[in-house]
Amino acid sequence: MTSFSRAIGAEFAKIGTTRMWWILAAVMFGYIALLAGGLSALFAGIESGAISPDAVGSGSQGLPSFGSLPPLIYSFASSIGYVFPVLLGALATTGEFRHQTLTPTFLANPRRGQVLGAKTIALFVMGAVLGVVALLASVGVGALVIGAFGLDPLLGESATWALIGRTVLAMAVWATIGVGLGVLVPSQVASIVIVLAFTQFVEPLLRFASLFTEVTQGIGNYLPGAASDALVGASFFTLAAPGGTAAAMLEWWQGGLVLLAYAIAATVIGYMVSWKRDVT
Amino acid sequence: MPDGAVIEFSNITKTFGTVTAVNDLSFTVEPGRVTGFLGPNGAGKTTTLRMLLGLVAPTSGTATIGGIRYRDLPRPLQTVGAALEAASFHPGRTARNHLAVYARAAGLPAARIDAVLHLVGLSAHGGQRVGGYSLGMRQRLGLAFTLLGDPGVLVLDEPINGLDPEGIKWIRGFLRAMADEGRTVLVSSHLLSEVQQSVDDVIIIATGALVHRGTLASLETEAAPRILVDSPDRTALAAALGHAGIEFSVGRTGLLAAAPDAALIGHVAFLAGVELSALHRERKGLEEAFLALVNGGGDTHGNETGNASGGESR
Numbered sequence: 001m002t003s004f005s006r007a008i009g010a011e012f013a014k015i016g017t018t019r020m021w022w023i024l025a026a027v028m029f030g031y032i033a034l035l036a037g038g039l040s041a042l043f044a045g046i047e048s049g050a051i052s053p054d055a056v057g058s059g060s061q062g063l064p065s066f067g068s069l070p071p072l073i074y075s076f077a078s079s080i081g082y083v084f085p086v087l088l089g090a091l092a093t094t095g096e097f098r099h100q101t102l103t104p105t106f107l108a109n110p111r112r113g114q115v116l117g118a119k120t121i122a123l124f125v126m127g128a129v130l131g132v133v134a135l136l137a138s139v140g141v142g143a144l145v146i147g148a149f150g151l152d153p154l155l156g157e158s159a160t161w162a163l164i165g166r167t168v169l170a171m172a173v174w175a176t177i178g179v180g181l182g183v184l185v186p187s188q189v190a191s192i193v194i195v196l197a198f199t200q201f202v203e204p205l206l207r208f209a210s211l212f213t214e215v216t217q218g219i220g221n222y223l224p225g226a227a228s229d230a231l232v233g234a235s236f237f238t239l240a241a242p243g244g245t246a247a248a249m250l251e252w253w254q255g256g257l258v259l260l261a262y263a264i265a266a267t268v269i270g271y272m273v274s275w276k277r278d279v280t
Numbered sequence: 281m282p283d284g285a286v287i288e289f290s291n292i293t294k295t296f297g298t299v300t301a302v303n304d305l306s307f308t309v310e311p312g313r314v315t316g317f318l319g320p321n322g323a324g325k326t327t328t329l330r331m332l333l334g335l336v337a338p339t340s341g342t343a344t345i346g347g348i349r350y351r352d353l354p355r356p357l358q359t360v361g362a363a364l365e366a367a368s369f370h371p372g373r374t375a376r377n378h379l380a381v382y383a384r385a386a387g388l389p390a391a392r393i394d395a396v397l398h399l400v401g402l403s404a405h406g407g408q409r410v411g412g413y414s415l416g417m418r419q420r421l422g423l424a425f426t427l428l429g430d431p432g433v434l435v436l437d438e439p440i441n442g443l444d445p446e447g448i449k450w451i452r453g454f455l456r457a458m459a460d461e462g463r464t465v466l467v468s469s470h471l472l473s474e475v476q477q478s479v480d481d482v483i484i485i486a487t488g489a490l491v492h493r494g495t496l497a498s499l500e501t502e503a504a505p506r507i508l509v510d511s512p513d514r515t516a517l518a519a520a521l522g523h524a525g526i527e528f529s530v531g532r533t534g535l536l537a538a539a540p541d542a543a544l545i546g547h548v549a550f551l552a553g554v555e556l557s558a559l560h561r562e563r564k565g566l567e568e569a570f571l572a573l574v575n576g577g578g579d580t581h582g583n584e585t586g587n588a589s590g591g592e593s594r
């Protein structure tokens with residue numbers, strides 16, 4: 001075995017020997033299942049006539065046509081769940097600083113770039129695993145509820161399966177963005193605050209604000225969350241655009257490349273500002 | 281049997297901002313011997329060892345193991361075992377898993393994990409999370425990590441901290457056994473007394489600079505000689521010493537006289553007609569010599585054994 005493959009094995013062992021990943025997976029599953037199940041029930045209920053539109057307020061003219069509902073629900077896996085792989089990646093990296101495990105890590109493998117590369121690969125895979133768990137919640141629970149109302153959950157559509165595959169990819173890349181953030185901001189508390197503030201507050205606001213003019217909309221497309229939604233191919237924001245015009249998103253592969261660029265930029269800059277520094 | 285290798289520091293310097301932690305330090309550490317690396321708090325011991333291990337980049341100079349920098353070693357854990365003062369564990373990981381992570385990284389067989397846990401006396405606690413470990417248990421786990429690759433070179437930063445008397449006795453015997461097998465053993469401490477029973481050579485630094493290097497015995501011969509002398513009539517004895525121009529201090533069990541040998545003191549007392557109840561060489565010379573060296577600071581920096589100043593009694 002080469003030292004690189006051993007390094008990857010060690011990074012997997014680090015994740016597997018602490019409880020963090022499955023705590024995050026469990027919380028994520030519950031959160032997405034609740035939202036996907038609840039919203040599926042609401043929309044499918046209205047669509048099937050089981051719930052009267054008047055019962056949910058100002059009527060259904062703002063609601064999407066039903067055909068776009070299942071993909072919207074399924075995309076919750078990444079559009080809502082992406083914060084979890086980012087946290088996993090950031091915790092895996094900042095934990096090394098916080099618990100001073102960089103010392104034994106670099107003693108066992110002094111090739112620091114190789115260690116960071118191995119961590120990125122391990123987290124990419126773990127991000128994909130979280131993606132599968134998130135899809136079990138969004139597609140699994142969502143399709144069950146939609147089907148229960150006698151509607152078509154669109155599971156036979158190739159577009160649905162493309163969305164599922166690209167969601168796994170998006171979640172994997174998000175985990176590597178977390179690694180990059182962790183080396184960029186090695187303080188664990190600061191990192192967590194940044195992840196939560198940015199994903200839950202700053203970016204949604206920016207994205208919403210950017211929708212009001214065409215120029216800002218073009219820029220807004222390059223925000224990481226927007227790029228992720230473009231990669232996956234469906235998003236709540238495409239429906240919430242003011243005036244009802246669906247915002248023109250990037251192509252899915254463009255979104256993927258933008259997301260990847262964030263991951264690489266954060267990791268490379270982080271490598272220089274913290275990873276290769278003195279370990280004292 | 282893994283072979284020891286020579287550790288060599290040449291003109292190594294490290295500055296942190298305006299602080300010079302290590303200043304142009306050069307010395308070698310030989311295999312088959314236990315070398316004590318001594319200096320008071322903040323002297324730069326940890327920084328020096330971290331530079332050797334590639335964790336801290338030297339501002340200038342080099343540190344090598346068998347002529348190779350740590351980061352260029354093809355199999356680092358199998359070559360050098362290091363335990364640094366800071367406990368570096370994820371508290372949620374068990375001891376066995378902690379070792380498993382690094383055994384994986386170094387390509388070591390899993391059998392080594394139980395072997396080293398057994399060696400340091402942690403077999404019964406291998407499945408326990410490290411967060412629940414006592415200080416002494418953490419020290420032992422650090423040592424287990426050190427031994428994982430069965431290395432020929434051991435670098436231990438203050439390994440005795442936090443160990444109970446039994447643990448201290450064990451580690452002394454352990455260091456000796458390792459050196460006798462031909463390994464290189466470098467062990468730091470801020471207390472000479474902590475390691476003097478187990479070291480062959482000493483390297484002493486103060487404020488980042490070398491103040492002494494040589495065998496432990498060489499340090500002993502440098503120690504300023506002091507004679508403990510007592511009399512039923514201490515006042516008369518003190519007067520006699522004062523009259524003869526011999527400096528002394530009052531100790532708990534008698535007077536500590538600064539004199540090269542006991543016969544001189546005996547003669548002074550005899551001439552003054554003072555009866556003596558005790559007369560022998562004081563055995564605390566080593567620690568005193570150490571303190572005198574490190575308090576003298578770096579002014580004798582770079583010298584060889586033999587001309588260190590100090591050692592006067594106070």
Ligand SMILES: Nc1ncnc2c1ncn2[C@@H]1O[C@H](COP(=O)(O)OP(=O)(O)OP(=O)(O)O)[C@@H](O)[C@H]1O
Nearest residue numbers: 280296299301320321322323324325326327328470
């Ligand atoms: N990361 C750092 N940033 C700034 N100064 C540092 C850093 N690490 C060490 N120093 C300084 O370098 C000097 C040497 O510290 P070092 O830890 O090497 O001493 P030491 O001999 O190991 O001391 P001790 O016996 O207390 O462990 C001290 O003045 C310390 O303040």
Ligand SMILES: [Mg+2]
Nearest residue numbers: 325326327365
């Ligand atoms: Mg120290």
